[in-house]
Amino acid sequence: MDEVWSARDTTPGAIEAALRELLKQRHQENEAYAPARVLNLVVIADADFRGEVENRLERVGRYHPSRTVVCAVEPGRTTMDAWASMACDIDPQPGSLAVCREQVELKLGPGHLRTLHTVVGSLLVSDLATLVWSPHGYAEAVDALSRLAQVVLIDSLDEPDVGASLSRAEELAGRAYVVDLAWLRSTPWRERIAATFDPPAWRRSLQEISSVTVRHRHDSAAAGVLFLGWLYSRLGWRSAELSAGRAGELSGRARARRGEVAIRLEPVAQQGAPGLGGVTVQTASGGEVSLDRSAGGLRAVKRRPRGETAEWTLLGASRGESGILGEGVRQALLRDPTYRPALAAARAMVA
């Protein structure tokens, strides 16, 4: 059951008072209602696409933020309307508690964005990490919130220009911790490549990698470049700029300790989900590992230097795009030390 409050042409102070009142009402109803206190999420979105963003947030499942402030930007608007609600998952049973989440939606105009911190600041739960997500651009709003937010959620696939996208990610990473959905989409691939090269015999061959080919959806080159940036930074390869081919592919050569590594990024036709479609790694001694999307996980093909080939499925369910967003929220409370070095290497590849 949701408790709802709304007001037109209102102020942050009134909204904050309304949130306190909603919580008080819930507590009077039953003390077992407890507000989640994990993190704040501030979303800046086009008012026209507000519903789409809220649908995505609804589907993040158990990874709901504790307090979500959606700033829906309407062209031409000069006043601020607000709507606040408190939603609890279940009615509390004796001896258990019902965790509640608060959501505030602000309808505001472009003029509010440069000073958005003065609006949002009093609506955040103190001492919780604050995550900002601005899927429709509005860089000035993200910049305004940089004093309040410790974490910025981005998707490097949103910007078609890979170089510009990674530049913006790097700029943000200098000010806040960046959670990049394009990076998170590559997590299963990174985990599996790490696992493939984990047995001692294969671990030694990490130094002998001679070529890497990354397949990706046509609009997901940034994910491929980030994946390569990860390999570069983890294995100590030196970056060289990639050059574009006629079919949209990117290629180049990395400098490893024992020689050069041929690098290739290939767009894949007919891939539904954004992100990577496959990875092939070859070693100088003739070994090869390929991972490709398939039903129920990734299809693995491994060829040993002597030539025997084995195929099997690496089990794992797809998280889907709503799952990726939920993972982004979860990652806001963790720290991945490998993203920034990978991002720096990726930036150098597409400078």
Next chain:
Amino acid sequence: MATSTRSEPAAGAEPENPLVEGLERLPVPNTTLVIFGGTGDLSRRKLLPALYNLAHEGALPERFNLVAVSRRDLPDDDFRGMAREAIESFSRRTPDATVLEALLERFIYVPTAFDEEAGYKALAERLQELDDEAGTPLNRAFYLSTAPEFFPVIIQALGAQRLHRHPDADVRVIIEKPFGTDLASARSLNDVVLDRFREHQVFRIDHYLGKETVQNMLAFRFANYMFEPLWNRNYIDHVQITASEDLGIGTRAGYYDHSGALRDLVQNHMLQLLTLLCMEPPTAFDADSVRDEKVKVLHAIEPPTPEQVRTNTVRAQYGPGVVSGEEVPGYLQESDVPASSHTETFAALNLEVHNWRWAGVPFHLRTGKRLARKVTEIAVMLKPVPHLAFAQDGSVGVQPNQLILTMQPNEGVSLSLGAKIPGSRMRIRPVNMEFLYGTAFVSQSPEAYERLIMDAMRGDATLFTRNDEVDAQWEIIDPILQGWQESSEAPATYAAGSTGPEEADALLHEGRRWRGL
């Protein structure tokens, strides 16, 4: 006395894998998991769903096979059908059809009696086939999820077939509880196990250790500086550890009447909670550093003398009563329970940890079935303030602080503090400062068995019980079992749905009371 204690250090100086840095899920070596008792209740309710959830999350090894071994004569496909049904019924998440089918393809069934040599030969052949198919020797993990009388039989048979070693791969054995029914049987089982396997190959399960909230006790104690100055005999008056259940024995009379509350919960789970509460900070968070500290605590608890068993322990059985508004039978009226049974469904005891930090602090443990409420908690009761300047009249007054670590149902930490009641007078009453996991983390906790299976396949024994730990646990419990066995007195009784027998109240010193359930 068990012969070997510490695990052997991991061998080999392989280069580090630079790709694992920053990954949440570390690689797991390619493994064939063999579950003895693969069609049993534990396997269906916990192990198979845990494997599914690991597969769903992409956490299983690259090359993974499950071989289920049981007496029932089933073709592979029938076992897969049974496994599918179990996973669909008991998994914490709705299975993804494609992942489930792909996982079931990796399931194989070997029918055999556990003492049948031919069965182990068939098993060895299937394991070799799986290695051949993978083109590499796969690690092997033998999970003993059978009735405990088969543990030594299976261990010896594995040894006889040379399945306890595997060239170029690791072999591990995971042993379910109960690990022995008393000190002698536990030592005998340890002797059999360590005759075939080395300690670093052995993973004795106490699934409590796989629970996030139990593991969090280590974080609570050793990642927060504020508690350490208080964590000793100077500030702590006494400690109460409670593991109560509102349910009865259900259909488990056959097991429970031979076990009883002391073996079922105190010897393993509750002593684990006590060691985590009392241990010194380990120098590192590795298996032996953590377990060394836990064993020191157990060694600091003197096994009770016969007199102490009489004065410091209580056993009781539930009688008929009312639970959640419904009348329920007493223990002796439950089906398949012998009318003359003296098996305790409630156990309470006092223990003392004789070391510098804890000397003189009583630890009161209680557990029981058919009690008023299901709760698992540790209550650390601090000493009262030495002088009080406030008047006590007109309020319940100042109470000593209590720090409550709750494992279930509402996982969290609660600290009671004295606070002024609003008004013109200086009146004090206790208020609670609460921290609830459910409100503070967005992640869903994995089932304990998911974590434990994964750790065993990775060879990390931190959350498993070492042989000297089991031995030390039984050294404390054995005299109580003996004392109760030799006693001519029948167990005390308590009404189902109550907070336990009155006799348990006498265990606490004057002025102390059990916390309400």
